Amino acid sequence: MTTQALDRPAPRKPIDWWRWAGRVFLTFLLIFTVLPMVWMVLTSIKSQFAALQYPPQWWPAEPTLQNYWRLLDPSNSVGQEFLRYFWNSFYVSLLTTVIGVVVAVPAAYAFSRFRFPGRTFLFFTVLLRNMFPAVVFLMPLFLLMRWLGLVNTHGSLILTYLTFGLPLSIWLLKGFYDNIPIQLEQAARIDGATRFQAFLYIVMPLSTPGIIATSIFSFIGAWNEYVYAYTFLSKQDSMTLPVGIQRFFTEFATDWPGLMAATFMMSVPVVVLFLVLQKYFVRALTEGAVKS
Amino acid sequence: MAEVVLKDVVKNYGAMFAVNNVSFTVADGEFVALVGPSGCGKTTTLNLIAGLIPMSGGDIHIGDRLVNDLDPKDRDIAMVFQNYALYPNKTVFNNLAFPLQMRKLPRAEIDKKVQSAAKVLDITHLLERKPRELSGGQQQRVALGRALVRDPRAFLMDEPLSNLDAKLRVQMRSELKRFHQDLHATVVYVTHDQLEAVTMADKMAVMNGGFLQQYDTPANVFANPINTFVASFVGSPAMSLIPLEVASNGTQTVLQSSEGWELPLSPINARKALAASTKKVVLGARHSTLKLAKSAVPGSVPGKVYTVEPTGDITFAQVFISGAVVNISLEPSVAIRPDEMVFVEFDQERIHLFDGETTMALTL
Numbered sequence: 001m002t003t004q005a006l007d008r009p010a011p012r013k014p015i016d017w018w019r020w021a022g023r024v025f026l027t028f029l030l031i032f033t034v035l036p037m038v039w040m041v042l043t044s045i046k047s048q049f050a051a052l053q054y055p056p057q058w059w060p061a062e063p064t065l066q067n068y069w070r071l072l073d074p075s076n077s078v079g080q081e082f083l084r085y086f087w088n089s090f091y092v093s094l095l096t097t098v099i100g101v102v103v104a105v106p107a108a109y110a111f112s113r114f115r116f117p118g119r120t121f122l123f124f125t126v127l128l129r130n131m132f133p134a135v136v137f138l139m140p141l142f143l144l145m146r147w148l149g150l151v152n153t154h155g156s157l158i159l160t161y162l163t164f165g166l167p168l169s170i171w172l173l174k175g176f177y178d179n180i181p182i183q184l185e186q187a188a189r190i191d192g193a194t195r196f197q198a199f200l201y202i203v204m205p206l207s208t209p210g211i212i213a214t215s216i217f218s219f220i221g222a223w224n225e226y227v228y229a230y231t232f233l234s235k236q237d238s239m240t241l242p243v244g245i246q247r248f249f250t251e252f253a254t255d256w257p258g259l260m261a262a263t264f265m266m267s268v269p270v271v272v273l274f275l276v277l278q279k280y281f282v283r284a285l286t287e288g289a290v291k292s
Numbered sequence: 293m294a295e296v297v298l299k300d301v302v303k304n305y306g307a308m309f310a311v312n313n314v315s316f317t318v319a320d321g322e323f324v325a326l327v328g329p330s331g332c333g334k335t336t337t338l339n340l341i342a343g344l345i346p347m348s349g350g351d352i353h354i355g356d357r358l359v360n361d362l363d364p365k366d367r368d369i370a371m372v373f374q375n376y377a378l379y380p381n382k383t384v385f386n387n388l389a390f391p392l393q394m395r396k397l398p399r400a401e402i403d404k405k406v407q408s409a410a411k412v413l414d415i416t417h418l419l420e421r422k423p424r425e426l427s428g429g430q431q432q433r434v435a436l437g438r439a440l441v442r443d444p445r446a447f448l449m450d451e452p453l454s455n456l457d458a459k460l461r462v463q464m465r466s467e468l469k470r471f472h473q474d475l476h477a478t479v480v481y482v483t484h485d486q487l488e489a490v491t492m493a494d495k496m497a498v499m500n501g502g503f504l505q506q507y508d509t510p511a512n513v514f515a516n517p518i519n520t521f522v523a524s525f526v527g528s529p530a531m532s533l534i535p536l537e538v539a540s541n542g543t544q545t546v547l548q549s550s551e552g553w554e555l556p557l558s559p560i561n562a563r564k565a566l567a568a569s570t571k572k573v574v575l576g577a578r579h580s581t582l583k584l585a586k587s588a589v590p591g592s593v594p595g596k597v598y599t600v601e602p603t604g605d606i607t608f609a610q611v612f613i614s615g616a617v618v619n620i621s622l623e624p625s626v627a628i629r630p631d632e633m634v635f636v637e638f639d640q641e642r643i644h645l646f647d648g649e650t651t652m653a654l655t656l
Contacts (some may be wrong), residue, residue: 073377112400123643181377183373183374183375183377184377184379184380186339186364186371186373186377187371187377187379187438188345188379188390188394189344189363189364189365190342190344190364190365190369190370190371190444191365191369191370191390191391191394191438192365192391192394192395193365193394194365195393201390202379205381206380208379225321
């Protein structure tokens with residue numbers, strides 16, 4: 001039998017054109033997304049003069065980190081501004097994330113485990129916000145914030161980002177809790193845990209990937225948001241990074257290398273966060289989506 | 293260990309009664325099986341005893357305590373789940389230790405108890421593994437160990453063997469029985485498999501539609517089923533039931549078939565049959581009490597062979613009698629073929645008669 005198997009000529013695999021088409025498409029997509037980033041990094045280490053040269057320097061002749069030093073140096077005004085925006089963005093995003101998790105975890109758990117009147121209705125009203133583009137809510141929310149006296153505060157942004165981020169977080173986490181067998185909690189309760197302890201010791205550790213994934217979602221959402229931050233904040237020292245960076249466009253002399261350095265630094269926390277936590281992220285998205 | 297007493301326990305969801313006025317007592321050290329088809333309320337009853345769902349009415353005592361309003365954690369019970377419900381993120385050791393940690397036992401004592409439970413169940417070498425690294429049988433032992441480690445007042449088991457393959461199930465069945473004998477534990481055991489109940493339990497509670505049908509030793513349930521449901525549920529193959537009508541042919545009381553034949557009844561059976569609320573009577577007989585003949589003998593009734601199933605030492609024949617399928621066990625040497633006309637003899641001492649309207653067994 002073994003010899004027969006060896007003697008038989010290896011079957012020629014037909015070329016799978018779909019597979020190759022897929023590869024070509026993915027390569028194109030990769031170039032499409034990576035090229036601007038590469039150009040951003042390259043420009044950020046050029047001097048102002050080199051950045052505006054035509055034809056462009058494909059590779060910077062005299063690479064310099066000076067733009068970065070300037071942004072990170074708290075002793076000059078540019079550095080002060082940049083660090084302030086950075087801190088504002090970080091503060092807003094972090095609070096959005098923390099509050100989002102604190103609200104979404106119990107909400108999702110309740111939707112998953114309890115049967116109460118209006119459950120389905122409430123669950124779908126959570127999604128109502130996502131039916132409309134974010135801009136539609138710009139004016140109503142602005143009026144609401146003014147009425148609440150929150151214009152020009154970070155509170156207005158955190159509230160707004162929560163209304164956008166929470167629906168997704170709740171849906172994602174609910175899928176997660178649905179996949180955790182209810183018998184685990186029942187076992188814990190029989191083993192001597194209260195309902196809350198069963199949640200804390202058994203359910204929470206199992207849903208960590210989901211919680212991490214939703215955290216990344218809300219953090220990135222808040223970190224990147226521009227339109228609302230631009231509308232709600234007019235005082236310079238409360239601005240977040242996306243709005244602040246826009247200030248680097250001065251009307252006559254646009255500082256391209258400085259802008260690119262700032263943009264690059266802005267993308268660092270998101271990329272780091274994603275790289276460190278991506279394994280949870282993938283697990284969360286697949287586990288939440290596929291019911292066993 | 294302690295006794296478990298259910299009194300008029302009710303659980304309803306609106307108009308749907310999942311458990312309806314169920315009362316029974318599990319004596320200290322007794323192994324009681326709750327059996328019934330799916331949706332009969334047996335798992336709900338178990339969850340009510342555990343306190344995992346609130347009762348709509350009635351009382352449950354565990355030992356000397358009324359536990360109606362106690363949380364599961366305060367009822368001092370242990371439970372083994374159908375899917376084992378092992379904590380997937382904890383090692384086997386921590387799975388076993390969890391009930392003790394929750395009760396704030398000192399570490400040294402936890403260690404000792406876990407080790408001894410692991411030894412009893414022969415899982416000492418698995419203590420550092422995670423549940424997903426274990427086979428089904430090993431997971432089953434760990435689940436049992438988590439119940440065992442704490443010396444609870446009662447063990448509740450929800451179909452603990454149904455996820456195992458057939459061979460392992462039989463093996464674990466005898467281990468569970470042995471475990472009960474050694475520990476003199478009070479066990480309430482839910483299963484849909486009447487064979488498990490008959491082989492393991494001291495008493496079995498047969499449930500259907502939320503009602504407790506019969507609560508007795510397996511032998512008594514088998515010998516004297518209280519109604520047609522219990523008769524057709526307990527036993528493998530089940531008792532055959534033939535709907536007939538009681539009549540008199542002048543000298544004798546007989547059961548009459550719509551096919552025209554008559555089966556004369558013995559004096560005792562005649563008195564039972566006449567006690568029925570209407571003329572409709574259901575005749576019940578277990579496969580082993582029936583005799584098959586190729587030609588008519590006095591007291592036999594005609595039937596037509598439907599299928600013949602040889603199993604090795606016994607051959608089962610299914611015979612159509614008066615529209616009902618009747619199981620008969622035969623010597624393997626008996627040669628019959630499907631669609632053959634045969635005659636079936638009933639043993640008057642061992643037939644069962646049920647009221648055709650109320651489905652209850654007819655007794656004197």
